[in-house]
Amino acid sequence: MRYDLDDLRLFALVATEGSITGGAKAMHLSLPSASARVRALEAQAGVPLLIRERRGVRLTPAGATLARHARDVLAETTRLDSAVASYAISGTEPVRLVAGGSAMHQLVPAALATFLRDHPEYDVNVKERRTVRSVKILAGGEADLGVILDDEPTLLRTEPLADDSLVVIGQAGGILAGRNSIAYAEVAEHPLVALDRVSPLTLWMEERLGPHAPVPRYRTLVPTLHTVISLATAGAGLAIVPRRAVDAITSIDICPLEDAWSIRAHLLCYATNAPQGTYLLAEHLRAAASVRA
Numbered sequence: 001m002r003y004d005l006d007d008l009r010l011f012a013l014v015a016t017e018g019s020i021t022g023g024a025k026a027m028h029l030s031l032p033s034a035s036a037r038v039r040a041l042e043a044q045a046g047v048p049l050l051i052r053e054r055r056g057v058r059l060t061p062a063g064a065t066l067a068r069h070a071r072d073v074l075a076e077t078t079r080l081d082s083a084v085a086s087y088a089i090s091g092t093e094p095v096r097l098v099a100g101g102s103a104m105h106q107l108v109p110a111a112l113a114t115f116l117r118d119h120p121e122y123d124v125n126v127k128e129r130r131t132v133r134s135v136k137i138l139a140g141g142e143a144d145l146g147v148i149l150d151d152e153p154t155l156l157r158t159e160p161l162a163d164d165s166l167v168v169i170g171q172a173g174g175i176l177a178g179r180n181s182i183a184y185a186e187v188a189e190h191p192l193v194a195l196d197r198v199s200p201l202t203l204w205m206e207e208r209l210g211p212h213a214p215v216p217r218y219r220t221l222v223p224t225l226h227t228v229i230s231l232a233t234a235g236a237g238l239a240i241v242p243r244r245a246v247d248a249i250t251s252i253d254i255c256p257l258e259d260a261w262s263i264r265a266h267l268l269c270y271a272t273n274a275p276q277g278t279y280l281l282a283e284h285l286r287a288a289a290s291v292r293a
Contacts, residue, residue: 005077007041008070010034011049015067019056041066094123095277098134099147101200102164102242103266105225108147110288115281122277130200138271144278146269147285149204158267162289166205166262167243168255171235176253183258184240188214191237193228196221205240208261 006027014023014034024034042049049063059067099108112124129137131148138146138156147161148154168187170176175190195202202221219237222228225245232239233252240262246254256262266289268282 001044003041003044003070003073005074007037009074010037011041011063012067012070012074014038014050014057015059015063018058020050022056092122092277093275094125095145095275095281096125096127096143097145097147097281098127098129098137098143100131100134100149101128101195101225102245103147104128105242105245107162107244107266107285107288110291111281111284114287115284118284119277119280122280124281128200130203135269138269141271141273144271144274145281145285146271148267148269150265150267154269156272157270161266161268161285162244164242164244164264164266166240166257166264167246168238168240168257169229169232169246169252170238170255171233172251172253174235174253176238176255179253179255181256181258184209184262185214187238187240187257188216191219192216193220193222193231193237193239194218195225195228196223199223201225201242205261 010023010027010029013026014020017023017026020034020038021031023038024031027034029037038050045062045066047062048060049066050057051060097108108126112126115122116124127137127143131152134143134146134148135152135154135156137143139154148158149164150160168176168182176182197203197206220231222231225241228239228241229246229249229252231237232241233249240257243254243256246252268285270278270282
């Protein structure tokens, strides 16, 4: 037997709505047309599929079996369409995004997840770069959109995006318990865990601390912010991280830094003549930034 996908879709809707009228409306068909399709499907199956009543229809055992398998077939067809479509070549140039390590931890992944889902016509090329480098790349037309820190001067168009202030974290009930704030000079007296020395966050901090800042003892330097947070949570040492990265974590103590350099923010930065996809991606970055970590 050969089944028409539209007939199967109609029958599945009739089963869900409990009436041919409801199925016809969902399929944007006239009632006579939908009724004729259902009758033809019954004739093809050779058994009654519906019990017609005054207020709708009920499925016969054969109809219930057909409806269940029809849903499976339609779902598999949707997956097939999606799988084949994934090989299609986008008709637009990829949106080129640059961002620092802090933004890459949660903000950029959250925005990309919704953008790529909602805009299959666009691809995105993403690079992790320090703010100073991102600004140069954007000014040179090598990227379309950037998530940068607010301490780098630029003549490009910028707009506020999200707070990216730094805080100190440590094991719950540890030396930060009950503290309202702490100075970096005191933090450096304790063992620390941190990102490796070539990470954007580490380089940014070293530039602002200067040569006369106390030299901390790092128990370990690791490549990802996620690992830093996990180690600090386990009590391996204190850590300095963006507040957004830990706001939702209840198993650690969080203490603001007293140092002025710890207050910073993310900006959206646009290249000149950025393509349309840039502004669509910017919308998703704003939405992601509006949700606290």
